[in-house]
Each structure stands twice: as structure tokens, then as C-alpha cells.
Amino acid sequence: xxxxxxxxxxxxxxxxxxxxxxxxxxxxxxxxxxxxxxxxxxxxxxxxxxxxxxxxxxxxxxxxxxxxxxxxxxxxxxxxxxxxxxxxxxxxxxxxxxxxxxxxxxxxxxxxxxxxxxxxxxxxxxxxxxxxxxxxxxxxxxxxxxxxxxxxxxxxxxxxxxxxxxxxxxxxxxxxxxxxxxxxxxxxxxxxxxxxxxxxxxxxxxxxxxxxxxxxxxx
Amino acid sequence: xxxxxxxxxxxxxxxxxxxxxxxxxxxxxxxxxxxxxxxxxxxxxxxxxxxxxxxxxxxxxxxxxxxxxxxxxxxxxxxxxxxxxxxxxxxxxxxxxxxxxxxxxxxxxxxxxxxxxxxxxxxxxxxxxxxxxxxxxxxxxxxxxxxxxxxxxxxxxxxxxxxxxxxxxxxxxxxxxxxxxxxxxxxxxxxxxxxxxxxxxxxxxxxxxxxxxxxxxxx
DNA sequence: TAGATTGTTAATCGATTAACAATC
DNA sequence: TAGATTGTTAATCGATTAACAATC
Numbered sequence: 001x002x003x004x005x006x007x008x009x010x011x012x013x014x015x016x017x018x019x020x021x022x023x024x025x026x027x028x029x030x031x032x033x034x035x036x037x038x039x040x041x042x043x044x045x046x047x048x049x050x051x052x053x054x055x056x057x058x059x060x061x062x063x064x065x066x067x068x069x070x071x072x073x074x075x076x077x078x079x080x081x082x083x084x085x086x087x088x089x090x091x092x093x094x095x096x097x098x099x100x101x102x103x104x105x106x107x108x109x110x111x112x113x114x115x116x117x118x119x120x121x122x123x124x125x126x127x128x129x130x131x132x133x134x135x136x137x138x139x140x141x142x143x144x145x146x147x148x149x150x151x152x153x154x155x156x157x158x159x160x161x162x163x164x165x166x167x168x169x170x171x172x173x174x175x176x177x178x179x180x181x182x183x184x185x186x187x188x189x190x191x192x193x194x195x196x197x198x199x200x201x202x203x204x205x206x207x208x209x210x211x212x213x214x215x216x217x218x219x
Numbered sequence: 220x221x222x223x224x225x226x227x228x229x230x231x232x233x234x235x236x237x238x239x240x241x242x243x244x245x246x247x248x249x250x251x252x253x254x255x256x257x258x259x260x261x262x263x264x265x266x267x268x269x270x271x272x273x274x275x276x277x278x279x280x281x282x283x284x285x286x287x288x289x290x291x292x293x294x295x296x297x298x299x300x301x302x303x304x305x306x307x308x309x310x311x312x313x314x315x316x317x318x319x320x321x322x323x324x325x326x327x328x329x330x331x332x333x334x335x336x337x338x339x340x341x342x343x344x345x346x347x348x349x350x351x352x353x354x355x356x357x358x359x360x361x362x363x364x365x366x367x368x369x370x371x372x373x374x375x376x377x378x379x380x381x382x383x384x385x386x387x388x389x390x391x392x393x394x395x396x397x398x399x400x401x402x403x404x405x406x407x408x409x410x411x412x413x414x415x416x417x418x419x420x421x422x423x424x425x426x427x428x429x430x431x432x433x434x435x436x437x438x
Numbered sequence: 439t440a441g442a443t444t445g446t447t448a449a450t451c452g453a454t455t456a457a458c459a460a461t462c
Numbered sequence: 463t464a465g466a467t468t469g470t471t472a473a474t475c476g477a478t479t480a481a482c483a484a485t486c
Contacts, residue, residue: 009453015418020399033467040399045467046455053469061468062462079421086417093319097312098413109417147424148417172420174413180239180259188423190416194317194393197409198305198328198367199234201391202298204407205366228477252443264443265479272445280444281486443486450479457472462465 010051014074016041017048021071033064075107084109085144087170089161090152091116091124091131094176098150099126111150113140134164141168148172155179162189229270233293235260236267240290252283294326303328304363306389308380309371310335310343310350313395317369318345330369332359353383360387367391374398381408 020040024032034045041048052058052070055077059065075081088095088111095114102111114126117134124131132140140146149165151158151173158177165173172188175181178195239259243251253264253271260267271277271289274296278284294300307314307330314333321330333345336353343350351359359365368384370377370392377396384392391407394400397414 007453011422012415012419014422015415016399018418019397019415023399035467040401044455046457046470047453049468050454050470057469059468060462061460062466064467077422078418079424080418084421084424093312093316097316100312101414107418109421148420171424174417174420176413178238180235180242182259188420190420192411192413192416194395194411195320196231196234196238197411198393199237199297199299199326200231201367201393201407201409202303202328203230203233203296205298205303205390226477254443263479265446265481266477268444269446269478276445278444279486280484281442283443441486444484446482446484448479448481450477452477453475455472455474458470459468460470461468 006054010054013043013051014078017051018071018074018078021067021074024067025071029067031064032067032070034059036064080107080109082108084148085112085146086110086148086150087113087115087137087141087146087165088150088152089115089134089137089165090154090157090176091118091121091126092152095150095152096126098152099129102127109148112144112146115140134161137164138168141165141170146170148174151175151177153177225273229273232262232267232270233297236270237290237293237297240286240293243286244290248286250283251286251289253278255283299326299328301327303367304331304365305329305367305369306332306334306356306360306365306384307369307371308334308353308356308384309373309376309395310337310340310345311371314369314371315345317371318348321346328367331363331365334359353380356383357387360384360389365389367393370394370396372396 017037020037034048037043037048038045049059056073058070058073086109088098091114099111099114111129113132114129115132115134115137116122121131122133147170149170151161153161155178158175158179159181162173162175162181162183166184166187170187172190173183174190174192176192178193181189183189236256239256253267256262256267257264268278275292277289277292305328307317310333318330318333330348332351333348334351334353334356335341340350341352366389368389370380372380374397377394377398378400381392381394381400381402385403385406389406391409392402393409393411395411397412400408402408
């Protein structure tokens with residue numbers, strides 16, 4: 001309802017709610033109940049209600065939630081109602097992919113600057129953005145009110161890039177590099193390192209496809 | 220120590236341990252304590268010890284953990300000691316990026332087939348892989364013992380691709396598309412949808428302005 | 439031996455779920 | 463009104479952390 005300490009688990013579910021709500025909106029569904037959302041997302045309806053109730057009374061008893069109203073509210077909570085400028089370092093394939101995503105995004109987060117330190121890339125274009133050299137990072141971040149930095153460089157370079165982002169005054173970092181980063185307390189960092197997801201996925205595979213008698217791990 | 224129910228939270232930390240251990244290994248560090256790991260990863264040392272103890276007695280009292288031994292053990296736990304073949308659908312920039320990663324990976328997970336349904340892409344190469352049409356998916360998966368599928372197509376196509384993976388007999392899916400997927404119970408799905416990370420990151424911006432510390436708000 | 443650090447049990451903390459009065 | 467569904471409190475479940483005997 002009011003200000004309580006919102007746990008990270010709750011915040012991480014908000015974008016998921018937003019995703020399914022957008023799908024409903026596109027199908028012109030007006031109203032949805034926590035039960036229906038729970039079914040779609042494999043979540044407990046009570047959890048969904050509780051999550052949303054941290055931020056306000058968005059639903060109507062006996063009715064459910066108005067889809068477009070709830071979308072609007074969650075966008076506000078996630079600060080997507082304000083323009084948030086993003087910079088990206090690392091103009092490889094992954095960097096390209098993220099910049100492309102830009103074009104289709106209808107929310108207010110935009111990659112507004114791309115950096116790389118390879119001479120052959122500097123000055124070339126990704127979509128409508130010119131790739132800039134790293135020594136332009138700080139001034140660009142500051143002049144354009146850039147608040148989030150995305151790192152798509154190889155692992156060993158990631159810490160260095162992160163440091164430069166911090167130095168430039170960024171508030172949050174989204175890191176795609178397979179690396180552990182050390183950052184000051186006040187910088188928020190999220191990881192989008194797909195190797196983590198891929199390796200943990202492997203854990204859940206069946207024991208062995210080829211039935212080759214792996215002795216139980218006992219010593 | 221033995222077989223207990225391992226929680227997902229534990230499994231998701233294993234790749235992170237592996238990452239930091241690999242860094243230590245590269246710096247030729249022989250031994251590491253849970254305390255040191257905890258410092259690097261911002262995790263409680265007791266948690267790290269407990270996580271590892273689910274799978275065996277890997278450490279030595281008074282000494283710590285042997286880095287290369289622990290790497291080996293975690294790789295076994297994650298099934299990285301066996302070859303795991305992966306297929307990827309969606310040969311865009313993101314697909315390219317993941318295939319490139321392949322080259323540098325020294326573990327046993329490999330993307331061995333790439334699919335796309337755009338005529339202009341079919342037959343062209345990514346690294347050493349020829350892009351195949353979707354109607355070759357099932358036979359390729361089955362003939363090559365492919366167990367994991369990666370989805371890097373646009374959101375609206377993702378469910379369809381997922382269905383085809385399931386049909387082909389895949390065990391797990393890593394989904395990069397911004398979409399909610401419905402899948403049978405027995406299929407493990409992990410999300411690498413960066414929009415989720417990016418939107419939840421936005422939530423944490425601008426903390427400073429909200430810093431007005433109003434104590435216990437009760438009504 | 440003295441110091442360090444594990445593996446593990448017990449205590450704490452936090453998150454999820456159930457239940458239900460309020461109410462549309 | 464009767465049926466549905468919220469917001470919220472209380473109960474449950476699970477995960478994290480502290481503490482410490484065992485031992486290298």
C-alpha cells in the first residue's frame with residue numbers, strides 16, 4: 001500500500017507482469033484477475049496481488065485489474081514514464097542486436113550513444129548512431145544525461161569499461177560480459193550474462209543420455 | 220553432503236562460483252577460502268560453504284578450497300564434463316553473437332546447428348555452421364543428440380519456435396525473446412531476456428531523490 | 439601447538455501461500 | 463442479491479546467516 005521495503009524479488013517480477021499485460025492489451029483484453037495472471041505465469045495469485053499492493057490499490061474487488069491502467073501504473077513504478085538515456089560500450093554483434101531492439105521499443109529507454117575502441121569501428125554507424133571512441137565517453141554521458149550503461153565487450157575488458165562508466169557518473173550498469181565486476185556501493189548492477197543461464201540450465205538436464213553408469217558421488 | 224533437494228537459488232550461484240574460480244585459476248591462485256570468495260562476490264561465506272556442501276566435501280578445514288579441484292567438481296555438477304549439444308534458432312545479430320561466443324568457450328557446451336527461416340539467410344555460414352531451414356530442425360536435433368535449444372527470434376515468433384523444439388525432443392530452452400512461453404512441465408526453460416533486467420534496473424535509478432527517509436509509515 | 443577454515447546444526451530472517459473480510 | 467475477486471493478515475515454508483565443534 002504505502003512505502004514498505006520492496007524486495008528485489010518483487011521488483012524483478014514487475015517487468016514480467018508488464019510483458020504479459022502488454023500481450024493482453026494487444027489482444028484487446030480489458031480486464032484480468034490475479035488468478036488468470038497466475039495461470040499464465042505459473043505464479044501464485046496471492047503473490048501477484050501482494051506484489052501489486054505494495055505500490056497501490058490497482059484492482060477492483062469482484063472485477064480484477066484493468067489491463068491498460070495496470071500497464072500504466074507498472075510503467076510508472078519502473079520509471080518508464082520518464083525518458084531514460086542509455087549508453088552502450090562494445091559495438092560487436094551483441095551491441096548491434098541491442099541497438100536494433102531500440103528501434104522497436106516503444107518505451108522511454110533509449111540507447112543514445114555507442115562506444116568502441118577499435119579504430120575500424122569508430123565513425124561507422126549502427127542504425128542512426130555513430131560509434132564513438134572511448135575517450136568521448138565521459139563528456140557524452142554528462143552532456144546527454146545518460147544514466148544507464150550497457151557493457152557488451154569481452155570479459156577481460158568489462159571491469160575497465162565499468163570503471164569508466166562509474167567515473168562518468170552513470171547510475172546503473174547492465175553487464176553482458178562474463179565477468180565479476182567490482183563497483184562502488186551506490187552503483188546498481190544487473191547481469192545479463194547468458195553463460196550463467198546456460199550453465200545453470202545444464203544442471204537440470206537428464207543425467208546422461210547415453211546411460212553410462214555414473215557412480216554416485218559418495219566418498 | 221548427500222542428495223538433498225537442491226534449491227534453484229543454489230544452482231544459480233554455481234556458475235558464478237565457476238566464473239570467479241576460473242579467474243583465480245588464470246591468476247594461478249592455488250587455494251581460496253569461502254571468506255575470500257564471499258568478499259569477491261558479495262555473498263556470505265557460510266552460504267558459499269553450504270552451497271558447496273550440498274554436493275560433497277570439497278574443502279579442507281583450516282586451508283580452504285583447492286581452486287582447480289573445485290572447478291572440476293562444479294563442472295561435474297553442472298554436467299559440463301560431458302558434451303552437450305545446443306541448437307540455435309534465429310540467425311540475427313544476437314544469434315551471431317552467441318555463435319561467436321562458441322569459439323572462445325572452453326567448456327563442453329557447443330552450438331552445433333543454427334536455423335532461420337529467412338530465405339536470404341539459409342545456406343549462408345556463421346563461423347563454421349551453415350544456416351539451415353526450420354524444416355530440418357527435428358531431424359537435426361535427433362541425429363545430433365541436441366539437448367538444449369536457444370531462441371533468438373523476435374518475440375511473436377518465440378512460442379512457435381519453442382513448440383518445434385519441444386516436438387523435436389529438446390530437454391531445455393534458453394529464451395532470449397521478450398515473450399512468455401507456455402511449455403510442457405518436463406521442459407526446463409531459462410530466460411535471458413535482457414529487457415527484464417533493463418526494466419528492473421530502471422526501478423533502482425534515482426534513489427537519491429527518494430532519499431527523504433520517512434520512518435515507519437503506518438496508517 | 440595455535441591459527442585458520444571447513445561442514446553442519448540451530449537461529450534468524452524473509453518470502454510465499456492460505457484464508458477471509460470487504461466490496462464491486 | 464449472489465458470485466467474484468481484491469487487499470491484507472496470519473500461517474507456512476524456505477533460504478540465509480550465525481555459531482561452533484572438528485580438524486587441517
